[in-house]
Amino acid sequence: MKTMLRQVAKRAAITGGLEAARLLHATGLMRQARGRGAIFTLHHVRPKQARLFDPNAHLEITPEFLDTAITRLRHDGYRFVALDALPAHLASNDPQPVAVFTLDDGYRNNLEHAAPVFARHGVPFTVFVAGGFVDRTDILWWEVLAELLNQKKSVRFHFDEIETLPTESLQQKQAAFDRIAAFIHAIDEATAVDRLKTMAASQGVDALKLTADLALDEAGLKTLIQNPLASLGAHTISHRALARLSDDIARDEMDRSARRVERMTGHRPASIAYPYGYAGTVSPRDHGLARDLGxxxxxxxxxxxxxxxxxxxxxxxxxxxxxxxxxxxVSALASGIAFKLTGRG
Incomplete structure (x- = not known):
């Protein structure tokens, strides 16, 4: 219960902050906070599905909201550019702010639901794909875990030892999700994800099939990039946190990912998204590797x-x-005011 209440309180605080930023933006104050523009992160774009337990709801928006976001940004004076065009914009004296759209992981709904919205507005977008999802060798572990917890009243997971976690109530499901996710990020990620895959299989959930159901394969990605507005970027192979990998493994993950995209598109991608991408999962070492790899x-x-x-x-x-x-x-976020108010921008 405490976990659920904390989440509700956090969302309320964020909503309040966004409303304050929206009002400041509407008055024309703190205009410098928006800088030269913004890059937006999306994952799933699809009609909302009713789920009893939905720990990944933050990774999902509707096509209608994507349409709304683009319309609002255009109203607010943004010009839409492809990610590969961003360095030229930042090097220019163009005062107009730009908006860049990116989507992580390469979900099927990016082709089915997001691409038509971008096409309708003439907005370019970049999809970052992990080779292991394309080739069905790695799993979308957060999706597998959510699916498992939705189905079961208890789960058995190998932490330091095998434990049975009750998952009847929403509070218990969220607690189990948070604990297993924290464990995956706390030890060798590949080992922990393999344990999840084994646990899922023992309880009737085929983790690799879920990857196939949710993520685009090579044929789907080639269909996607027939759209001249679409481009692909690298996202490693196994979608592991780079900062926790050795120099050689991190470099290999990034380089192999670029080469995997090149085999689909005919040219090496100029962009990469670091898996997870927040502090602790990507480091200055990884920034240097990105530069070294071109x-x-x-x-x-x-x-x-x-x-x-x-x-x-x-x-x-x-x-x-x-x-x-x-x-x-959308206006509040793009304005940058919310980040300035919280000391993050």
Whole structure:
């Protein structure tokens, strides 16, 4: 219960902050906070599905909200550019702020639901794909865990030893999700994810099939990039937190990912998104690897707007969050005011 109450309180606080930022933006105050523009992060774009337990709801927006977001940004004076065009904009004296759209992980709904919205508005977008999802060798563990907890009244997981976790109530499901997710990020990620895959299989959930159901394969991605507005970027192979990997493994993950995209598109991608992308999962070492490997842009999930001096291999992005799907929220986020008010921008 305490976990659920904390989440409700956190969302209320964020909503309040966004409303304050929206009002300040509407009055024309703190205009400098928006800088040169913003990069937006999306994951799923699909009609809302009713789920009893939905711990990944923040990673999902509706096509209608994407349409609303684009319309609002255009109203607010933003010009839409592709991610690969961003360095030229930042090097220019163009005073008009830009908006860049990116989507992580390569979900099927990016082709089915997001691409038509972008096409209708003539807005370019970049999809970051992990080779292991494309080739069905790695799993979307957060999706597998949510599916498992939705189905079961208890689960058995191998922490330091095998434990049975009750998952009858929503509070118990959330507690189990949080504990297993924290464990995956606390030890060797590959080992922990393999344990989840084994646990899922023992309880009737095929983790790799779920990847196939949710993520685009090579044929789907090739269909996607027939759209001249679409481009692909690298997102590693196994979607592990780079900062926790050795130098050689991190470099290999990034380079192999670029080569996997190149085999689909015919050219090496200029951009990469670091998996997870927040502090602790990506480091200055990884920024250096991105430069060494020839990426001209590399994006994090650290919130913020763009400045002239921003590190092109540590670009901030603004998440279009499933819990905050209102036009006013888009203006508030893009304005950068909310990040200034909280000391993050």
């Amino acid at each position: 990426f001209t842009t590399a994006v994090t999930t650290q919130p913020g707007t763009l400045t002239d001096t921003v590190d092109r291999t540590a670009l901030p992005r603004i998440s279009l969050n499933g819990h905050f799907q209102k036009a006013g929220h």
